[in-house]
Amino acid sequence: MGWLRRLFSRERLEADLDKELRFHFESQVADKVRSGVPESEARRLTRMDFGGIEQIKEDCRDQRGTMWLESLLQDVRYALRLLRKAPGFTLAAVLTLALGIGATTAIFTLLQQVMLQSLPVSRPDQLWRIGDQARCCNWYGYSQNGDGERGDWSLLPWEAYKVFRADTRVFQDLAALQAGNMPLAVRRAGTSGPPDNANGQYVSGNFFQTLGVSAWRGRLLIDADDQEGAPPVAVMSFHAWREKYGSDPSVVGSTYQINGHAFTIIGVAPAGFAGAKMWHWGMPDIWMPLTSEPLLFGTTARIKDTRVDWLESIGRVRPGTSPTVLQARLEGELHGWLASHLADMNPQEKAVWQKQTLRVSPGGAGFSGLRRDYSKGLILLMITACCVLLLACANIANLLLARGLKSRQQTAVRVALGASRQRLVRNALLESVTLSLIGGAAGVAVAWAGARLILYLAFHTQEQRTWIPVQATPSTLVLLFALGVAVITGVIFGIAPAWMTSHAEPVEAMRGANLAVGGGRHWTQNTLVIAQAAVSLVLLSVAAMLGGSLRNLEHQNFGFDPDGRYLISINSPLLSNHRQEQLPLLYRAIQDRLSAIPGVRGVSSATYAPMSGNQWGHDIRVQGKPEPGPKDDVSADWTRITPGFFDTIGARMPAGRPISEDDNANARHVAVINQAFAKKFFGNQNPIGQHFGPGPIQNSGTYEIVGVVQNIHYVTWGFRDPARAMYYIPEAQTVHFVQTDLQSDELWSQNLYNIAIWVPGHPANILTQVKEALAEVDPNLVIYDVQAYSRIIQGTFDQQNMIASLTWLFGAVGLVLAAVGIYGVTAYGVEQRRSEIGVRMALGADRGSVVAMVLREAFWQVGIGLGIGIPAAIGAGYLMASQLFGIAPWNPLLLAGTTVLLGSAALVAAVIPGRKAASTDPMQALRSEWSTRE
Secondary structure (H helix, E strand, C coil): CHHHHHHHCHHHHHHHHHHHHHHHHHHHHHHHHHCCCCHHHHHHHHHHHHCCHHHHHHHHHHHHCCHHHHHHHHHHHHHHHHHHHCHHHHHHHHHHHHHHHHHHHHHHHHHHHHHHCCCCCCCHHHEEEECCCCCCCCEECCCCCCCCCCEEECCECHHHHHHHHHHCCCEEEEEEEECCCEEEEEEECCCCCCCEEEEEEEECCCHHHHHCCCCCEECCCCHHHHCCCCCCEEEECHHHHHHCCCCCHHHCCCEEEECCEEEEEEEECCCCCCCCEECCCCCCCEEEEHHHHHHHHHHHCCCCCCCEECEEEEEEECCCCCHHHHHHHHHHHHHHHHHCCHHHCCHHHHHHHHHEEECEEECCCCEEHHHHHHHHHHHHHHHHHHHHHHHHHHHHHHHHHHHHHHCHHHHHHHHHCCCCHHHHHHHHHHHHHHHHHHHHHHHHHHHHHHHHHHHHHHHHHHCCCCCCCCCCCCCHHHHHHHHHHHHHHHHHHHHHHHHHHHCCCHHHHHCCHHHHCCHHHHHHHHHHHHHHHHHHHHHHHHHHHHHHHHHHHHCCCCCCCCCCEEEEEECCHHHHCCCHHHHHHHHHHHHHHHHCCCCCCEEEEECCCCCCCCCCEEEEEECCCCCCCCCCCCEEEEEEECCCHHHHHCCCCCEECCCCCCCCCCCCCEEEEEHHHHHHHHCCCCCCCCEEEECCHHHCCCEEEEEEECCCCCCCCCCCCCCCCEEEEECCCCCCCCCHHHHHHHHHCCCCCEEEEECCCCCCCHHHHHHHHHHHHCCCCCEEEEEEHHHHHHHHCHHHHHHHHHHHHHHHHHHHHHHHHHHHHHHHHHHHCHHHHHHHHHCCCCHHHHHHHHHHHHHHHHHHHHHHHHHHHHHHHHHCHHHCCCCCCCCHHHHHHHHHHHHHHHHHHHHHHHHHHHCCCHHHHHHHHHHHHC
């Protein structure tokens, strides 16, 4: 680093060099004077002996090794002076680059956190997870396969996890965590008032130890806390401690009522740690030991049920462990555990248990549902943002080319005076990179604002219920990315001006050839305009396709009428100290009180309602039909409802009757099925009066079908897939199953988490009235949200809305940049051909012909751009076909519309310089040409 010290000590070194040279000079003068030579002659002779002083200094500076950097700094200062002399050009270029670099950096800010970021834990590269699927939240049975051929296990029951932890020695440690989350009602012991909503997650006692995480306050869970009979303890997340409890240090060590049971908060997790599972919903506020699950779930606890797979596992492997060996050992452990439960398997599971597989995958990023759900959209946005950046580069390159052509005479003078072409190219590139770095600095601010906008568009409907572990603040990696993009951008748009500079012909330029530059010498600018038109058309087409897809998604037939309907989401009434047998009376009281609100025409409750995102499913057995084969799909979703549900949500029943008040505990067990269920299990037969039940076969007579309802879309995904089979059972009826998993679901399904109300006309204060009415029924009832169904549907497609909105924004910016590029090149061409236009008009050309000539010059470039852009837009449509709903990749109407839009923008951009050309005074143009040549 000696050269760096010499660079910063330049003034001292220069003074020392000057002092030393002066000493040697004066010494030689003195020697000559002592030998009898007159002083004036001695100085003349000494100067001749020395040679050039400045040349000696240059040689000495070369020996320091800093001349290249000093020369570089001089060139940078020169570039800054040039930019300062052209403030209009600099401002326009910086704003253009800020938009391009800022958009790209904003997308990368989120891309880095969603797809590239590791967990904030010790040595994340040593972590491996069992499974390669991000699943939620339970899987039932001894197989995890959907096609009967093979299974790919990602979730484990508690017993299997313990076997894996004890017998798989290649792990230093293996931790388990709940695949979903647990809604909690939290209140500090000894306080009154409604409890706070919180998300809980069960984890093994070694969870924090395996990840290598230390406590922010207090301590974290250990194995001793995860033992049956251990005192109930919990760890709070840093986010919950700061946002909900104001960083109160007394939280640690205090007792909190969690779902009515006393837990001691023993510590706070470190800042930045959100767990091992990254989702856009339900991020944990509190972690509890796995063995505390029976305390909160009672008889419905899953921890001892070997048929319920509900745990994800992540472990730290020993150094040098091969993933292939690890996977083989774990798969062997899985088959050994499955073999020990052969007696518990049904015929379908026995047929496929030996085909079950297990994969391991890197666990440094945890279990990222964000990556699964948002990666494709972010990659698409990154591509479109890069296209905008390329358009910005083309515009700046055109501006620099125009400046370079205007200054060709100055460049020729510099070449004639001895400037090397290498130095001129370096100057041109440095000007470009300097300009780009200034634009990049401004782009960081644009990126921060853009990232906040994207987060709002993607997650704003969920902000009230959860927090998202994604930040808009750029990290060090993002800042380095912005710097890299700025440098690369500067090189990209500086190549063409630098190339032109290196090929400047001094003699031709000195003769004034820049005034007679024809269209053939502008091929670089024309090529850039063609590329801008093509890229802009692709951006507009992509935006149009995504916008049409979003419109189709939001206006499809969901199977019910959302107009005037509202959805209330509540926590389990069991969390408010209600007993299981009290639930029917509670829901009746809720329904009666909400029905009393003026304007309400219907109220009904359900375990989960349409578009709530939940899904409960079973394998079905139909009475009178044999056991299905291992490859047969006999799955169906189900939910529990109160009477009047279908009328309340506006769903049509093509056959039979709905659930009624007569379907009580003393009546036969009944069900209403949807059309997909009827088609899947009964084909063309009349399903009314048929019986079915959840597998195994002995349950096939459980429910009698009394009605068929139209297909209603429940889950918030799979909109391109066929309707799912589904059945509805009355809230007032309970079936006692022998199978523990079925009995657990039966009891949990009696918690009706959703209440649908029908209020035509959307009264202004309906939300306030609903909350007040629920508080009158039970002030301890935990209300998550009250939303209009239209808003729920809109929120379901927030991701698609984000992508469509941003691509429209990028498309609009691209269109403006393309139009500016066309205008700039056309205006510059008119200026260069000013004398030619003057001659044409002097020879009789009218204004219309001049405008037509300018438009032809512009539109042949746009036409070539369209010829390239249309096939590219079609190709882009096929590449993003998985992102489209109801829109064909090859859509002539959309292509025609975007083509007309681009053509209109090009027409406006070209007409302005065309009209200016038509107003040229022939005599003035010819006098200007003659005076210039003189």
